[in-house]
Amino acid sequence: MTSLIKDISIQVELGISSELGFRRIEPGILTRSETPLVLAWLGLNQGKRGACIEINPVVGVRNQEVEHVISDLLSEPRSEHVPPSISANIGYLSSARRYKCYLFDGARDNFVANMDLMVQDIRGVGYPFIVAMTNIACLIENLQSPRFHTGQAIYRVLVGLCLLNRKEEAELQIAVTAAKLDSRTDEAAKRMIRFIIALGRRFDLRVYLQSSMM
Incomplete structure (x- = not known):
């Protein structure tokens, strides 16, 4: 089964590269230059479901300017490909808004049919999302929505x-975020405080933090 997962995953990546122009960066991650500052991003998560191999495509973008600023402010090494700035399972981007995957059983006809459907979905559902997210204002708006909000989204929102x-x-977002961090001493909170202080210095923001947070 492990060999089948690897074989099917490689064939799917080759098919995506050929049909949609993505480039394989590492197993399960493909990107394509969409603008000088934005990568179209595709993650192909794999797993087993019974006798089949499940492929779960995650579509998104990586705004290089935003991600590089975050890394620099945190004094962390820059990455050129991960993580994406925003992403979602292809099914959640569709009108149905529910999880979608593709099941491969190893048969040739099954592979061709699923590849055709996956390419069609990425082109018809994923690509409009990618194009929309190349606009940084649109990216920020979506990152603030319940649909895409995660614990890491605030970093991208603030930089954007x-x-x-x-x-x-x-500055308003910083005040709200700082209030939520009150009395927290965990590493995630410390990282956010470091980020807020560095962001304020770089962009000349009015940042007010309790002395206990400094």
């Missing part, structure tokens, strides 16, 4: 607002 010179909004 600053890059758009929407400093008052960034």
Whole structure:
């Protein structure tokens, strides 16, 4: 089964590369240059379901400017391909808004049919999302929505607002975020405080933190 997963995964990656112009970066991750600052991003998660191999495509974008600023402010090494700035399972991007995967059983006819459907879905559902997310204002708006909000989204929202010179909004978001961190001493909270301080210095923001947070 492990060999079958590997074989099917490689064939799927080759098919995606051929049909949609993505380039394999590492197993299960493919990207394509969409604009000088934005990569179209595709993750192909794999697993077993009974006798079949399940492929779960995750579609998104990586805004290189936003991600590089985050890394620099945190004094962390820059990555060129991971993580994506925003992403979702292909099914959640469709009108149905529910999880979707593709089941491969190793048969040739099954592979061709599933590849055709996957390419069709990425092209018809995933690509419009990718194009929309190349706009940084649209990216920020979506990252703030319940649909895409995660614990890491606030980093991207704050940097995006600053890059758009929407400093008052960034300062308000910082105040809200800092209030939620009150009394926390865990590593995630410390990392966020470091980030907020560095962001304020870089973009000349008014940042007010309790002395206990500094």
